[in-house]
Amino acid sequence: QVQLVQSGGGSVQSGGSLRLSCVVSEGARNIHAMGWFRQAPGNEREFVATIAGDGGLKTYADSVKGRFTASRDNAKFTAYLQMNSLKPEDTGVYYCAARDGPTTDQRWQYPYWGQGTQVTVSS
Secondary structure, eight states, X not given: OOOEEEEEOEEEETTOOXXXXXXXXXXXXXXXXXXXXXXXXXXXXXXXXXXXTTSOOEEEOTTTTTTEEXXXXXXXXXXXXXXXXXXXXXXXXXXXXXXXXXXXXXXXGOOEEOOOEEEEEEO
């Protein structure tokens, strides 16, 4: 069974940085694309970023382009989301997700999800 375990997150002031990590269980040999999503209170879960299995193709939501960077270390079965120049509107619970297919920004296409981690940005 594929398991994703997240770490990172926390509280920062506007303009600060945080890095999220997502470790995929070693049995997930067919995992390719990794996605990052977030959910603010009262809102639907929205797409943030996705990265292909080889780390080549990366796609970002317009709201985070130029500020967030997705990366991965396949030797460590770990994906990362580096978040810089954080804004209060970036506040929410962040989730990593995985699938055994190509990258996509559609959350329903990801069968595997992390537990979520809170990111709070104060002004």
